[in-house]
Amino acid sequence: MTTVSTPASARLALHGISKRYASVIANDRIDLKVAAGEIHALLGENGAGKSTLMKIVYGVTQPDEGSIEWEGAPVAIRSPAQARRLGIGMVFQHFSIFETLTVAENIALALNERLPAATLAARIDEVSQRYGLPIDPQRLTHGMSVGERQRVEIVRCLLQSPRLLIMDEPTSVLTPQAVQVLFETLRRLAREGVSILYISHKLDEIRELCDVATILRNGRVSGSAIPREQSNTSLGRMMVGADLKECKLEPRPPGPIRLELTNLSLDTEDPFGTSLRQINLRVRGGQIVGIAGVSGNGQKELLAAISGERLCTQRAAVRLCGQDAARLNPAQRRTLGLRFVPEERLGRGAVPGMHLADNCVLTGASAGLVRHGMVRRRAARAFARATIAEFAVKCDGELAPADSLSGGNLQKFIVGREIRLAPTVMLVAQPTWGVDVGASLLIRQALIELRNAGAAVLVISEDLDELFAICDCLAVLARGRLSDAMPTAGLAAETVGVWMTGEFQGAGAAAGVAGAGV
């Protein structure tokens, strides 16, 4: 069950799999073998080609070249339904759970056979009891926590007694405690003979859980290893091709309060959203405050309330640089010094059909890109050029359309644009989500420099490691309530994990939270 098995007994073997899109080669002649009962890590940074490879195995995408062997026999996997028939199950990174359907309906959709409702419910109960994954088949999935949704996905896979389970970045949105529960389930499945392909870029987890690791870099296999025998440094080097660098956060005395939320409550407009309850928060100049928590716990609403996309009814619930900003719109808040990098890059942070210079005009009024009701094109182009140069954005110049940039480069451009607009308060959502390691480092370093220059920075992120690396203080947003912000130094990840379930004495009214697990 450990180490590499003989090729004959391989449950899944990929030979020379290649997949190219018009501009990029996502997978370049990839070989991979997974033995029965093995937990096999597929390690690689964002954009290394992991997801494409897994979609090929699950039949969502077809390879351009190469062949697949399943339990020793050659197969062509043409659809997810066929993959499921073979015994392959997949748990997706951004769960494939439909909000408007019940648990049972969600499960029925991904089952190949048609079962009467009663039989299905019985089988769901049976599987969920056997593996200790309690779910209620009749419940609507909206309003479920991320952990519950993942449970639904796992049960959905287990119902078909899979022999290979693909887990795509399963822990990216889980609390540390939930990660341990998940690992127990996975180990148990492996003991029962199920092979597990575990996709991740988190080195600690892979070293803890996996028997074997295959490392992908730029679409190619760059090596394989027994993770337990490796260090984070050596694994990281294989993944990135160079030593992983970390950014440095030197202690610094905080300045005056720049952003202040006082008893902020806001009802959500989204029927599947989360309303904010009694949020209190202070961010000082020269300070990075992080807000941890799983998306869907009010993050979207909090961002909208601070950026001004939604106005608050309570007077002074939001203060920027000492001024009441609760009823100011985003443009007015910008004149007070607020800058904002939203989570959604294309379509919110940047306009897809416009070139980079025009995308600077979007928020660049304060830099003189709009004057007397006229757009100043030449100034906009100069501004875009400078941003591209300063933040090492790879693109075809300032007239390249925003949607021609890769995710990491577009994020560097947006972060760069906002930083070059001289923020007093900088609001950043998921700064490095889906961004490659090099760009992540640059973005984090830029935020730290901004803080060193005296700006107040608020970062909302799902990535706990990132928050611990760059934040002076950390708070947790859970079910629309915000915990107190605590200094990061001396704060345990497990504590934050407990808070993420909603178990904290909030900075607002303390609410007894019923168990309903993560």
Added chain:
Amino acid sequence: MNLAVWVTIAASAVGAATPLILAALGELVTERAGVLNLGVEGMMLIGAMSGFAVGVSSGSLWLGYLAAAASGMLIALLFGVLTLSLQTNQVATGLALTLFGVGLSAFAGRSFVGLPIRPLLPLRIPVLSELPWIGPLLFHHDPLVYLSLLLCALIAWVLKRTRVGLRLRAVGESPEMAHVLGEPVIRIRYLAVLFGGAMSGIAGAYLSTALTPMWTEGMSAGRGWIALALVVFGTWKPWRVLAGAYLFGTVTVLQLYAQGLGVHVPSEFLSMLPYAATIMVLVAICRDPKTILLNQPASLGRSFHPGY
């Protein structure tokens, strides 16, 4: 006199509502799959023209309805190819479909203008049709009236209870997720669009062979748009769409009888009623954004391509 008049009004409201029901149910299915087809008016006109033309030429109304459904599907297929395979903007393409349908039906139907046709007749159900009040109200309608009710029940059941409905709803909520689970998103959307086309075609043929048995250019007079509005009004639920259609049928018929009922308002203002009512009803339903957000298929109007 009053009760008799009201029964007549109610009975003819059923007729006026039927084309709206048919077209709106078709569009409802299309929209539940996430596709917004604004070409209902055009498809209805094509259906009205071809149904009438085939009905007159062959002497068989049923062949006419068949032709109407087929031609509605054909022109819906054009919409499907453009929006689903070629990923054009659904709003613009739907408008194009309506404008094209107006032009094509006028052009192809020119030699049928003013011809007489034997209209679709009400069923005579022994005993029941003869019942006072209840008879004309419930048991003296043409077959399509009953078909529209049947279809409403069927669609409601399929959407709610069957796997087909489940897959359709999944595609409408998130084509991306449905795709990775292995649903043939584009194929399902094609089928939904074709169904919508067939229903709009039949609805059009009902206009030209039953409601006002003749063919004139542009005879749908905005009914396709009203049907579209009814889908919103019915919050994408079949039974509510049905109720909305009967409400509109009543408004339409009331204005015809208004003069007789002693309302002395210029006929033009009475004719404005259905259009004004559409606006008012839409405002009423849209006032609370959550009503729309909760019920509208989440991917409505958005293109999808499976090319990951």
Added chain:
Amino acid sequence: MPPRGSLVPVFDQLHWPLRLERRQKPSAAMRICSSPLAALAMLATGLLVFAALGKDPVAAFRVFFVEPLNSTYGVGELLLKATPLMLCALGLAVSYRANVWNIGAEGQLTLGAITGGGVGLFFGPALGHWGQPAVLSAGVLGGMAWAAIPALLRSRFRTSEIFVSLMLVYIAQLLLSYLVHGPWRDPAGQNFPQSQPLSDSVLLPSLLQGTRVNVGFIIALVLALLSWWFGTTTAAGFRMRVGGLAPAAAAYAGISERRNIWLAMMISGGAAGLAGVCEVAGPIGMLQPVVSPGYGFAAIIVAFVGRLHPLGVVLASLLMSALYLGGESAQMELQLPASVSGLFQGGLLFYLLAAELFIGFRLRRAHRLPSAAPAGGGGA
């Protein structure tokens, strides 16, 4: 998020030999060529239709496109019919760019005709030199007022402007019908449903001796220039473009959706109202039950064929006007129904939408899938 350069199967699951492939960058050449290509495709289809109807395609082509423009009068008619199309489409183009779907230009045109015509009828003689400007302004305001209804309902209650503006078309037409059948009917008109003729002082002066084209055409050209300037250099134009391309980005940047909706509706409604009053104070010279053969709807096609660009709209309105004239000519000389131009208009729009695809995509032969048999993938 699908990466750029992904493959789009033309038909899902079916393995067609051709696939659409997203271009690295939108093609500038196709951006310019898509409309002419669509026009050519439409022309070819037209010739086929003529042939199918048993007419000699070449002769039909002459009757349709050449003969109407053989004379100064003919050219004047071309410009005359192009005027309302251009006016409506210029406004609609601004509106569609902002993702505001005003499809009720026909109704706003009708209301412009009513208010402009009304001012002309009742105050025309008294206004003296101010007659024409007053009548034109009244038309613009009428169109704006009609467009204000969908603007208000969309910005206050999120009611779809598509439905509301369209329903208002029927209401405006019924209103006009009521007026000319009732209170505004010319008592000396032998019971015809029409108003008194407008006095000469409010009628628009003709541009060219021997033609009916009037100053409305010049106004339309000036407005085209103005809308080009508005779209490319003003911050308001920029904000509307952002609102159209990415509503979420507009919200992020603090661009008011409400303001964009109102601006788009006022511009498109005012322009359509102007088109209406130019008809009434121009070639028609009075109010009658029908003041437009569907210019407001044809303008939707014009706006798209002109790719929502002012210069494109000017050219497309001339093309569309030629289609109208050709239809009339074909009706007289070939006994073809006038509705053939409606067919061509709709078809043109379809071809255009299909052609626009090739701005962002190109056709490629599909990569062969590895054959069902496994053994290696065969080097490419």
